[in-house]
Amino acid sequence: MEDKDRAPPDPATAGEFIGNSSWSLGVDDSDGTHFFSGDRDRTMFGDIGWNLVPDQVGASEGSLPPVQTGSIEPAPTSSYRSNNQSISSSSSEDPPEKSTVSDEKPPEIPSKSKKKGQKRIRQPRFAFMTKSEVDHLEDGYRWRKYGQKAVKNSPFPRSYYRCTNSKCTVKKRVERSCEDPTIVVTTYEGQHCHHTVGYPRGGIISHEASFTGHFSPTMPQFYYPIQIPTESNTCTTPVSQHSQSLDDHEAGRSSSATMAVSDASLPQHPTDEGLLGDIVPRGMRSRDERNI
DNA sequence: CGACTTTGACCAGCGC
DNA sequence: GCGCTGGTCAAAGTCG
Numbered sequence: 001m002e003d004k005d006r007a008p009p010d011p012a013t014a015g016e017f018i019g020n021s022s023w024s025l026g027v028d029d030s031d032g033t034h035f036f037s038g039d040r041d042r043t044m045f046g047d048i049g050w051n052l053v054p055d056q057v058g059a060s061e062g063s064l065p066p067v068q069t070g071s072i073e074p075a076p077t078s079s080y081r082s083n084n085q086s087i088s089s090s091s092s093e094d095p096p097e098k099s100t101v102s103d104e105k106p107p108e109i110p111s112k113s114k115k116k117g118q119k120r121i122r123q124p125r126f127a128f129m130t131k132s133e134v135d136h137l138e139d140g141y142r143w144r145k146y147g148q149k150a151v152k153n154s155p156f157p158r159s160y161y162r163c164t165n166s167k168c169t170v171k172k173r174v175e176r177s178c179e180d181p182t183i184v185v186t187t188y189e190g191q192h193c194h195h196t197v198g199y200p201r202g203g204i205i206s207h208e209a210s211f212t213g214h215f216s217p218t219m220p221q222f223y224y225p226i227q228i229p230t231e232s233n234t235c236t237t238p239v240s241q242h243s244q245s246l247d248d249h250e251a252g253r254s255s256s257a258t259m260a261v262s263d264a265s266l267p268q269h270p271t272d273e274g275l276l277g278d279i280v281p282r283g284m285r286s287r288d289e290r291n292i
Numbered sequence: 293c294g295a296c297t298t299t300g301a302c303c304a305g306c307g308c
Numbered sequence: 309g310c311g312c313t314g315g316t317c318a319a320a321g322t323c324g
Contacts, residue, residue, distance in 0.1 A: 145297055147316060160315070164295085173315090 127187035154178035165194050
C-alpha cells in the first residue's frame, strides 16, 4: 500500500485531457452546471458546479460565490496498483495549512447521516473529461469507493468515491462517456480541506488535482475546456462532436497519458487568464507561483 | 490487520 | 401516489 504512494505517476492512469484552443462558456440549467466548450486538442473539462475552490467556508452550501480562490499548492501524483487497473490516488491526509477552509469544519454534508427529512446539500461540482483507458484517474488525493451504479442509457457503470480524509467531504463520480468509451468523465463535488498527499514523485501531475480543490499554478500546464453538453441525463458525456478531433490527436497513441496543454503551447487560448483567471485571482497565482 | 473494493439494499428527489 | 433513477450505506470480500 505504501508503494502506491511512492510509485511514479503512471501516465496511463493520469489520463489525458481533452482540450481545445477555442472555447466558450455555457450553462446547463438542469442543475446550475457550467460547461466550458471548445473544439480542439485533448483537454476538456466542464464546470458542473458553481465554483471550483470556494474560499469561504460554507460557500458550497448553496451560495455561489462568483469568484473562486483557494489554496494552491504543489499537486501530487499518486500511485497505482500493480494491476494498473484500479488506481487509487494518493493524498496527504495532513492539512498543514487549512487556510482556506480552515477554522470551521467543512460544510456538513448529510452523507453518512442519511437521516429522514434531511435534505441533501449539493456541493459545488466540477467535472471534466479525460481521455483515458483507466477509469479512476489519479489526482493526488486518496479516494475510497463507496458505491457503483449502473447508469441509465449507458453501458458503463458510474463509480462513487469519497476522499479518504475524514475531514474532507469531497466526493467524486467517475463514469465513462457512453458515446466515447475512451473518455472518462470525472465529477468532483465539494472542496478539499486538506492538502494532497505530497509533491509528485516525478513531476507529473494529473489535471484533476488542479481542479478538485487546489487549483495548482505550480503545475506547468493548464487545460483547456471543451464543451460538455448535457442536454439530458441520458448521457453525461456527449462528446461525439469532439471525438474526431480527439481521434486525430490520439491517433498513434496506444493509451491515455497525462497530457497537458501548457500555457505556452496554447497560442489561441483566450488568454492565460482565461479559465484560470476566472478561477484564481491573479495575485494569488503569482504568489503561489513564487512558491514553486 | 487495516485499507480498500464490491455489491445489494435502502432512501430521497423528481416526473408522470 | 407511483415508479424510476441517482446517490449512499454497510456488510462482506479482497488485497498487500
